[in-house]
Amino acid sequence: xxxxxxxxxxxxxxxxxxxxxxxxxxxxxxxxxxxxxxxxxxxxxxxxxxxxxxxxxxxxxxxxxxxxxxxxxxxxxxxxxxxxxxxxxxxxxxxxxxxxxxxxxxxxxxxxxxxxxxxxxxxxxxxxxxxxxxxxxxxxxxxxxxxxxxxxxxxxxxxxxxxxxxxxxxxxxxxxxxxxxxxxxxxxxxxxxxxxxxx
Amino acid sequence: xxxxxxxxxxxxxxxxxxxxxxxxxxxxxxxxxxxxxxxxxxxxxxxxxxxxxxxxxxxxxxxxxxxxxxxxxxxxxxxxxxxxxxxxxxxxxxxxxxxxxxxxxxxxxxxxxxxxxxxxxxxxxxxxxxxxxxxxxxxxxxxxxxxxxxxxxxxxxxxxxxxxxxxxxxxxxxxxxxxxxxxxxxxxxxxxxxxxxxxxxxxxxxxxxxxxxxxxxxxxxxxxxxxxxxxxxxxxxxxxxxxxxxxx
Numbered sequence: 001x002x003x004x005x006x007x008x009x010x011x012x013x014x015x016x017x018x019x020x021x022x023x024x025x026x027x028x029x030x031x032x033x034x035x036x037x038x039x040x041x042x043x044x045x046x047x048x049x050x051x052x053x054x055x056x057x058x059x060x061x062x063x064x065x066x067x068x069x070x071x072x073x074x075x076x077x078x079x080x081x082x083x084x085x086x087x088x089x090x091x092x093x094x095x096x097x098x099x100x101x102x103x104x105x106x107x108x109x110x111x112x113x114x115x116x117x118x119x120x121x122x123x124x125x126x127x128x129x130x131x132x133x134x135x136x137x138x139x140x141x142x143x144x145x146x147x148x149x150x151x152x153x154x155x156x157x158x159x160x161x162x163x164x165x166x167x168x169x170x171x172x173x174x175x176x177x178x179x180x181x182x183x184x185x186x187x188x189x190x191x192x193x194x195x196x197x198x199x
Numbered sequence: 200x201x202x203x204x205x206x207x208x209x210x211x212x213x214x215x216x217x218x219x220x221x222x223x224x225x226x227x228x229x230x231x232x233x234x235x236x237x238x239x240x241x242x243x244x245x246x247x248x249x250x251x252x253x254x255x256x257x258x259x260x261x262x263x264x265x266x267x268x269x270x271x272x273x274x275x276x277x278x279x280x281x282x283x284x285x286x287x288x289x290x291x292x293x294x295x296x297x298x299x300x301x302x303x304x305x306x307x308x309x310x311x312x313x314x315x316x317x318x319x320x321x322x323x324x325x326x327x328x329x330x331x332x333x334x335x336x337x338x339x340x341x342x343x344x345x346x347x348x349x350x351x352x353x354x355x356x357x358x359x360x361x362x363x364x365x366x367x368x369x370x371x372x373x374x375x376x377x378x379x380x381x382x383x384x385x386x387x388x389x390x391x392x393x394x395x396x397x398x399x400x401x402x403x404x405x406x407x408x409x410x411x412x413x414x415x416x417x418x419x420x421x422x423x424x425x426x427x428x429x430x431x432x433x434x435x436x437x438x439x440x441x442x443x444x445x446x447x
Contacts, residue, residue, distance in 0.1 A: 117439075186277070186281070187248035187284070
């Protein structure tokens, strides 16, 4: 087995902890860092340090942000009474890419997952309930994933928040735009037919 | 190597590498197998919703040679029945997870068990949103019996005295029911009604109980006793059993 100098071995071990990085990739990255200029290496180290030091959760929506409230919650041109509920902060980017949504967000940081021991109490639901109960919300769009976990989460939130009188909607599921019906799987197709609309 | 195929129930999946999923299936033909579904995380084209837990599928796989020979390569899956076609509320999600965890923990690898497969398939069809307790009770009872963990329910394990018509007690550390005289400290009573439910469930298919009102309290002692049997065998707590207990 190849023996590396201690600092190199330490860097490889740390890189191996990253998702999708195995031993070989970690070695490649470590050697790339070694070969790069001191300035580049410092920039990388600084960026990693800064991301941990300066980022935190938005006190309103739980999005990851460096300012509080986050850019969405503090933007007065956005509809603050329309909330899109997502599982992870990364989901916000997918909704933003549509350029057709002008509301704000609420990040749950997960979904109900009994197999992993994750129940509603482990999600960031209380802040959302508070926003709704304060009467600050006209509509909640539940944009959790169309999986068993995401559906269970959406159903739980609907049951919890519908009694407050707020309008609760669920994102549609169906055939992706530009795809071919021939290749649609059975579950997606049945959901698409179930959610059909009159033209 | 030719592709193998079988009806199967998806038990669970774990992310693996950048875009793959490691999936555990309970196949009818070969029992529990694990396989890698390439790019299943990134692209939904090939597998769609087929790898969701408790989906009843026809799975096609290829055995692999080399160091990971126990891991198969999942080629494709046809969905036969999906849990997503019915409403998935929190109760149903926990119950589905419970079945998946139980099968994953109890079944040995690569050992076909048609009776347990038929039981799981039948029970899943009756696990509906807002109505899970009958199916959970039926599953608990039969899985314990089919795995050989069910003790005699009609006699005291300590003295052999018949329990029919008499009070019966159970305890987490006892291997069966006990009479009033031999019950342990902190034992719980199993009602006569629950023992009659068990007897009836052993006589009838799950369909026979469909449509009957089944509140959470009905058979709660029987379910607790059966879960204790399984957890004693596994020597650990089932994550989903604890969540199931907390449901209202």
